[in-house]
Amino acid sequence: MRQSILEGAPALAAELAQQSLRDGVDPLIAVNHGFAPGITFAGDQFGRGEMFLPDLLACAEAMKAAIKILEPEIVKRGSQREILGTVVLGTARGDIHDIGKNLVATILSASGFQIFDLGTSVTPEQFVAKAKEVDADIVGISALLTTTMVGQRAVIEALDRNGLRPRVKAIIGGAAVTAKWAAEIGADGYSRNAIDALELAKSLMGKGTPVA
Numbered sequence: 001m002r003q004s005i006l007e008g009a010p011a012l013a014a015e016l017a018q019q020s021l022r023d024g025v026d027p028l029i030a031v032n033h034g035f036a037p038g039i040t041f042a043g044d045q046f047g048r049g050e051m052f053l054p055d056l057l058a059c060a061e062a063m064k065a066a067i068k069i070l071e072p073e074i075v076k077r078g079s080q081r082e083i084l085g086t087v088v089l090g091t092a093r094g095d096i097h098d099i100g101k102n103l104v105a106t107i108l109s110a111s112g113f114q115i116f117d118l119g120t121s122v123t124p125e126q127f128v129a130k131a132k133e134v135d136a137d138i139v140g141i142s143a144l145l146t147t148t149m150v151g152q153r154a155v156i157e158a159l160d161r162n163g164l165r166p167r168v169k170a171i172i173g174g175a176a177v178t179a180k181w182a183a184e185i186g187a188d189g190y191s192r193n194a195i196d197a198l199e200l201a202k203s204l205m206g207k208g209t210p211v212a
């Protein structure tokens with residue numbers, strides 16, 4: 001299972017997931033001990049610069065294929081996977097870049113976060129409405145353009161206006177985003193890549209090492 005993820009082989013991962021169900025393996029065990037070590041290892045390699053982005057995306061696709069097979073069975077058995085937190089994610093208004101945001105969504109989802117992905121060019125009002133609807137713990141705003149980074153500030157201001165913060169944490173990211181910008185707009189955190197975003201989200205939920 002681990003190898004099918006590392007090889008970025010969705011068909012093989014899905015087949016192994018099906019086989020594990022046929023063999024009576026608890027789907028939670030299959031996720032946590034079979035497939036998850038693969039995506040964790042791939043993420044570590046990517047973080048160290050030892051894996052290229054397309055390979056990480058392929059690993060993520062394989063992970064998604066396995067989870068797609070196992071998740072309905074997990075729900076059916078009533079054995080809930082531990083949810084680390086609920087995250088509303090989107091790209092800022094006016095911005096259609098979504099490759100990095102999708103990667104963040106996949107890594108967080110594969111690691112136990114419940115993700116509500118609003119897609120691209122999301123308005124502050126849409127972020128706020130979804131955060132209220134799903135009782136989000138974290139709102140994540142991606143922006144790739146210097147012209148759309150102001151949209152991150154607008155979302156944070158809207159969360160404040162609606163009284164959602166400080167309970168709801170706001171995190172930001174994207175190629176041009178810096179720690180200085182995050183501090184300037186009062187974000188609860190920023191990360192340079194999807195792996196750091198996972199560490200950041202975990203630490204905001206009190207489940208990991210604090211991120212500076």
Ligand code: B1M
Binds near residue numbers: 100140171
């Ligand atoms: Co655009 N684009 N693009 N583009 N594009 C950039 C961003 C640019 C830097 C290219 C350049 O000129 N060198 C430039 C921005 C300049 C600036 O503002 N400073 C630019 C421009 C100008 C534009 C257009 C305006 C071009 C035009 O039409 N004249 C236009 C804008 C359209 C719009 O949004 N309104 C445009 C369009 C496009 C495409 C549609 C062609 C395509 C997007 C396809 C898609 O996303 N579906 C595209 C692409 C692919 C790029 C580049 C080449 C690559 C972006 C990417 O996917 N990187 C980009 C140049 C570059 O960044 N080197 C560029 C890979 C991805 C994995 O990395 O997105 O950085 P990244 O995500 C990382 C981290 O940033 C972080 O984790 C991710 C994974 O590790 N991260 C987060 C991201 N979001 C996060 C959120 C978090 C935490 C971490 O928490 C919430």
